[in-house]
Amino acid sequence: MTDNKINETGAEDIRKPEYLVYQRPRTLTETELHYCPGCSHGVAHKILMEVIEELDIQETTIGIAPVGCSVFAYHYMNIDMQEAAHGRACALATGIKRTMPDKYVFTYQGDGDLAAIGTAETIHAANRGENILTVFINNGVYGMTSGQMAPTTLPGMVTTTSPFGRDVALQGHPLKISDLVATLPGAAYVTRHSVHTVANVRKAKRAMKNAFEYQKQGLGYCLIEIVSNCPSNMKMTPLEANKFVEEKMIPYYPLGDLKKPEVK
Amino acid sequence: MGKKLLMKGNEALAEAMILAGCDAYFGYPITPQSEVLEYLAIHATKRTGMVVLQAESEVSAINMIYGAAGAGKRVMTTSSSPGVSLMQEGISYMAGAEIPCLLANVNRGGPGLGTIQPAQGDYFQSVKGGGHGDYRLLVLAPYSVQEMVDFVKLGFELAEKYRNPVMLLADGAIGQMMEKVELFPQQERIDRKFPWATTGKPKNGERRFITSLHFESELFEKVNIRLQEKYKKMEEEEVRYQTTNIEDAEYIFTGFGLGSRICAKAMQLGREKGYKIGLVRPQTLFPFPKNIYAELAPKIKGILDVEMNAGQMVEDVRLAVEGKTRVEFYGRMGGMIASPEEILDHFEKKFIK
Numbered sequence: 224m225t226d227n228k229i230n231e232t233g234a235e236d237i238r239k240p241e242y243l244v245y246q247r248p249r250t251l252t253e254t255e256l257h258y259c260p261g262c263s264h265g266v267a268h269k270i271l272m273e274v275i276e277e278l279d280i281q282e283t284t285i286g287i288a289p290v291g292c293s294v295f296a297y298h299y300m301n302i303d304m305q306e307a308a309h310g311r312a313c314a315l316a317t318g319i320k321r322t323m324p325d326k327y328v329f330t331y332q333g334d335g336d337l338a339a340i341g342t343a344e345t346i347h348a349a350n351r352g353e354n355i356l357t358v359f360i361n362n363g364v365y366g367m368t369s370g371q372m373a374p375t376t377l378p379g380m381v382t383t384t385s386p387f388g389r390d391v392a393l394q395g396h397p398l399k400i401s402d403l404v405a406t407l408p409g410a411a412y413v414t415r416h417s418v419h420t421v422a423n424v425r426k427a428k429r430a431m432k433n434a435f436e437y438q439k440q441g442l443g444y445c446l447i448e449i450v451s452n453c454p455s456n457m458k459m460t461p462l463e464a465n466k467f468v469e470e471k472m473i474p475y476y477p478l479g480d481l482k483k484p485e486v487k
Numbered sequence: 488m489g490k491k492l493l494m495k496g497n498e499a500l501a502e503a504m505i506l507a508g509c510d511a512y513f514g515y516p517i518t519p520q521s522e523v524l525e526y527l528a529i530h531a532t533k534r535t536g537m538v539v540l541q542a543e544s545e546v547s548a549i550n551m552i553y554g555a556a557g558a559g560k561r562v563m564t565t566s567s568s569p570g571v572s573l574m575q576e577g578i579s580y581m582a583g584a585e586i587p588c589l590l591a592n593v594n595r596g597g598p599g600l601g602t603i604q605p606a607q608g609d610y611f612q613s614v615k616g617g618g619h620g621d622y623r624l625l626v627l628a629p630y631s632v633q634e635m636v637d638f639v640k641l642g643f644e645l646a647e648k649y650r651n652p653v654m655l656l657a658d659g660a661i662g663q664m665m666e667k668v669e670l671f672p673q674q675e676r677i678d679r680k681f682p683w684a685t686t687g688k689p690k691n692g693e694r695r696f697i698t699s700l701h702f703e704s705e706l707f708e709k710v711n712i713r714l715q716e717k718y719k720k721m722e723e724e725e726v727r728y729q730t731t732n733i734e735d736a737e738y739i740f741t742g743f744g745l746g747s748r749i750c751a752k753a754m755q756l757g758r759e760k761g762y763k764i765g766l767v768r769p770q771t772l773f774p775f776p777k778n779i780y781a782e783l784a785p786k787i788k789g790i791l792d793v794e795m796n797a798g799q800m801v802e803d804v805r806l807a808v809e810g811k812t813r814v815e816f817y818g819r820m821g822g823m824i825a826s827p828e829e830i831l832d833h834f835e836k837k838f839i840k
Binding site: 252281282283284285287288294295297301302303304305306307308311314315316317318319321322323326343344347 | 510511513538540542543544546547548550551552553554555556557558560562576577580584685686687688689690694695696697698699700
């Protein structure tokens, strides 16, 4: 008997542990993601859960799902989670972290959730220096309700509620909420990333690891913005949407650290 | 018997919270209940390690409660009418997600910004569901500083028994007045080990998640039916009320909280004039003690319901008696409090003259 089983096509089954270069982390459930093809959410979920697996904090981490496309994050993330009302994730996280300071707590929120209806909760959690992490998916559009204008929609960008393009005189300017949060003394780590290339995915994952490390040290509020695509609502192919992220979104929302704890 | 103290209603409520082994309080200042947060800020953390945090709004406070209660902690928030309106979203979510917690509304006059004076205009909001969807709060109505204390202890127990938010519906007068009160012994803050609480995924067990979201209608209807069965069980098991002088009563005065206290005095004045008046005082507004009204209705000449609103509980009284006796109403609004004399006067006008 050899370990190499022959499968039904007669070919050698190569699914042996030593051949594996990639597998689903145990921190993700086997539930199929509902996200559209090419959407940044899948990658963001994966790297966040990989970090939790690698840090071995699956049993000590509590996540908060928002209202928006990632409302069902708790079906995919194999950890204890709570589902918040629209915008209230940071308030839930505050309640959990304050009563269980030894646990890791994160919120996972989109731009509408975090930077429109939940602005107060976000700013005040940051300002109190809550020891929580917020992963902020900024794709400039309301995804779940199918393509309305978001607080982060770019000037001139067409959405279903800005059908002639966002007119800043009429609808205000895109909100750079991470820049705003970075000015607050309670914020320890504010950084902006993307997941539209492999290199960027790795950097974003590194940032998530940093944030959990800072949370362990009790340094304060951490915010990781991920400038994202939304192929379905941008009415683009995944590749076109990534190009839009590269050419339009990132120039307005430049990548990099906005605030970082001083290394002692 | 423990020793008796003289305490303000709001401070007694806060003290009871500490004594009940409460893990956390999240709240936002509003008159006439700001003493709760002030009292806790001084006493709570140093005595039991309880978390006390002033939130940026009532919206945020109720969601901090959601988070901590979802992690299985014993938590409470308090507010007054406009603040409780802001909390309705979170209350509906907690009822939907079946998260136990204790809330208190030290009712002031409305609508709108209204007045900081006492009122009972939030009966409908508390009892009929102030937020969206088919849900019920278990509502306790204290009529004394003593009941502000007793109902905190009871409220936590009921919330945890039913996995449901419990509302303590007081009013500005009960919150602000001072009375003698007997406290209960300090209860330890303990890990209640609720199997549903999100305290971190068990090593060899399934992850827990707390949600009120259900996309499949067939399944969500079942969730709703289960919730309704829970509320039915509350109606069968948790009705609480007090009666006075009902044995020979020809007339019944009724009201809740402060209203019932004034009724008690009006009843006494009426008895002195020879009217056979009894008193029914609901302590639970949901579940409503409808059976006692139904039992009394065929035997009496009428009921006078007195509230500090335009007539809210009186609807439930009328439903309970099913037309078998006359139900009259007397109410004051806008922060005004009826005197026993004017209640008796109204009674005489409606029933005697």
